[in-house]
Each structure stands twice: as C-alpha cells, then as structure tokens.
Amino acid sequence: MVKVNNINVFMGKKHIIKNVSFQVKPGEIVGIIGPNGAGKTTIMKTILGLLKFTGKVSVADRNVTEDNHRALSKVGALIENPAIYPFLTGLQNLELYTEDKNSMKTVVKQLKMQNYIKSRAKNYSLGMKQKLGIAMALLNNPNFVILDEPMNGLDIESTILVRKLIKHYAEQGTSFLISSHILSELQKIMTRIVIINEGNLIINKNIDDFKNINHSRYKLLTNNQKESQKLLQEKGMLESQSNKYLLVNEKNIFSIQNLLYKNKIQLLELAPQQIDFEQLVVRSLNKKAEEDEI
Numbered sequence: 001m002v003k004v005n006n007i008n009v010f011m012g013k014k015h016i017i018k019n020v021s022f023q024v025k026p027g028e029i030v031g032i033i034g035p036n037g038a039g040k041t042t043i044m045k046t047i048l049g050l051l052k053f054t055g056k057v058s059v060a061d062r063n064v065t066e067d068n069h070r071a072l073s074k075v076g077a078l079i080e081n082p083a084i085y086p087f088l089t090g091l092q093n094l095e096l097y098t099e100d101k102n103s104m105k106t107v108v109k110q111l112k113m114q115n116y117i118k119s120r121a122k123n124y125s126l127g128m129k130q131k132l133g134i135a136m137a138l139l140n141n142p143n144f145v146i147l148d149e150p151m152n153g154l155d156i157e158s159t160i161l162v163r164k165l166i167k168h169y170a171e172q173g174t175s176f177l178i179s180s181h182i183l184s185e186l187q188k189i190m191t192r193i194v195i196i197n198e199g200n201l202i203i204n205k206n207i208d209d210f211k212n213i214n215h216s217r218y219k220l221l222t223n224n225q226k227e228s229q230k231l232l233q234e235k236g237m238l239e240s241q242s243n244k245y246l247l248v249n250e251k252n253i254f255s256i257q258n259l260l261y262k263n264k265i266q267l268l269e270l271a272p273q274q275i276d277f278e279q280l281v282v283r284s285l286n287k288k289a290e291e292d293e294i
C-alpha cells in the first residue's frame with residue numbers, strides 16, 4: 001500500500017531524516033514512536049508530499065513527490081492542528097472536503113459528534129476540534145490514513161471510541177500510520193511498530209515480534225547471589241543485574257541450573273523478566289545508543 005524507500009530530508013544544513021525505509025500494508029496499523037524531535041511529523045509530512053526529500057514514496061504504486069500529489073486522492077491525514085474554519089459549523093467544515101454526504105454523516109455518527117456538529121467550530125473545545133480533525137481524515141473512505149497524535153485532548157470515552165473506529169476501518173482494509181506519545185494507547189491498536197530516533201529508523205517490527213525480542217531474559221535468585229554472580233561472570237553467562245536479581249539469557253538456563261547444582265547453590269527463583277511496553281521501547285532506544293558508541 002505505502003512504500004517509503006530510503007528517504008532523506010534536509011532543513012537548511014540539518015539532516016533531519018536519514019535513509020528511512022518502511023512499508024504500510026493494507027489493513028496494517030503502524031505506530032510511529034520516538035522521542036521529541038525524532039522526526040515523526042517530518043516523516044508524515046514527507047509521505048504527504050509537503051516537504052522536499054530524496055528517496056521514494058509511493059502510495060498504491062503511484063509516486064508521491066513535492067509537486068505531484070495525485071497518489072494521495074484516497075489518503076486522509078491529521079497533522080498537527082486540524083485545519084478548521086472557526087466561523088463555519090463542524091458540518092460545514094466537513095462539507096468542504098466530502099465527496100459523499102452519506103459517508104460524511106456516517107463518520108459524524110461514528111465519532112458521536114451529532115450534538116455539536118451544527119454549531120460553530122470556534123466554540124469547540126480542544127477535544128471537539130480534534131474529533132473534527134479525525135473526522136476530516138476519515139472522510140471519503142480513505143485507503144490510507146495518517147494521524148499525528150490523534151488522541152491529543154481527547155477524554156477517555158473519546159479515546160476508546162477513536163481506538164475502536166481505527167480498528168474498525170483497518171478491518172475493512174484501511175491502512176494507518178499513527179504517531180503518539182501515549183504508548184499504551186498505540187500498544188492497544190498497532191500491528192507494527194516503527195521506532196525513530198534522531199532521524200534514523202531503529203526498529204521496524206510486527207508488534208508480536210517486537211514484544212518477543214526482549215523476552216529472552218530471565219531473572220535469577222539463589223540462596224547465594226554473590227557466589228552465583230561470580231560463577232556466571234566466569235562463564236560469561238551474566239547479562240546484567242538488578243538490586244535483587246541476576247539477569248540471564250534464556251538460552252543458558254539449563255547450563256545455569258547445572259552450574260548452580262554442582263556448586264551446591266540453591267535455586268530460589270528463575271522466571272522470565274516481565275517488562276512493560278514502555279520499558280521495551282526505552283530499552284530499544286538505549287540499545288541503539290550503546291551500539292553507536294561501540
């Protein structure tokens with residue numbers, strides 16, 4: 001559906017996006033994650049042909065360039081603040097962009113905006129404006145939707161609603177590229193994760209593969225941690241340690257049990273290390289920084 005191939009973006013002399021490549025397949029929900037200033041919005045704008053770039057971007061096999069946006073006819077987007085005319089009603093704003101009034105009404109209903117859609121947008125709250133922006137991105141049955149921080153300003157009920165709606169559209173084949181700082185929100189919907197740091201793509205994985213990559217660590221507790229640590233270090237089997245546990249690799253757990261047994265050390269606990277999604281992302285970012293230093 002969407003192919004981003006080796007793109008580079010410069011702003012002045014600053015190299016903002018560095019050889020980034022990834023794809024979004026039909027029905028995929030790709031979460032784009034990274035620290036502030038990493039380049040997430042820049043990548044989104046590049047795909048929309050809003051910036052000068054080198055490399056190749058294509059949507060449904062048609063190239064997007066800064067001067068040619070024809071490939072984007074079935075692409076919806078919400079980038080930064082939605083472009084809303086304040087003195088028009090929400091509905092009038094939508095009517096400016098819609099090709100089909102029935103599908104527009106469906107989107108309004110899906111986002112539960114009926115109560116205020118006929119009042120002027122200048123009186124909308126932040127969350128109401130955000131929902132109008134999302135509605136604009138979903139107009140005209142898009143086959144690809146870009147959402148930059150879509151949950152900004154939304155209350156819990158709206159967040160759940162938008163999440164369900166994104167899933168619903170994806171099930172019908174619409175692809176999504178979504179950035180967010182609320183990792184737990186993206187975690188619930190994304191099917192692929194792309195991590196960007198300082199303009200580089202450092203992870204591009206199916207979400208299940210991503211969750212599994214760091215599950216190979218086990219935490220170990222024995223009745224003699226000091227001696228265990230020494231033995232494991234000698235054998236090169238100690239990955240790291242926390243206050244309470246020694247951390248080891250799954251591939252060594254049988255050898256470790258033998259080693260402890262031979263040395264008459266009692267095993268108290270040996271279990272997979274549970275880490276949450278946020279820690280996985282932070283660890284991926286740190287790992288890349290460590291590799292760069294070597």
Ligand SMILES: Nc1ncnc2c1ncn2[C@@H]1O[C@H](COP(=O)(O)OP(=O)(O)OP(=O)(O)O)[C@@H](O)[C@H]1O
Binds near residue numbers: 014
């Ligand atoms: N118009 C511009 N001129 C110069 N530099 C820019 C411009 N727009 C963005 N940048 C720089 O490009 C880099 C990437 O910015 P971008 O907005 O893409 O990051 P982001 O990952 O979306 O960040 P955030 O999470 O804070 O929104 C930053 O270093 C930023 O300072």
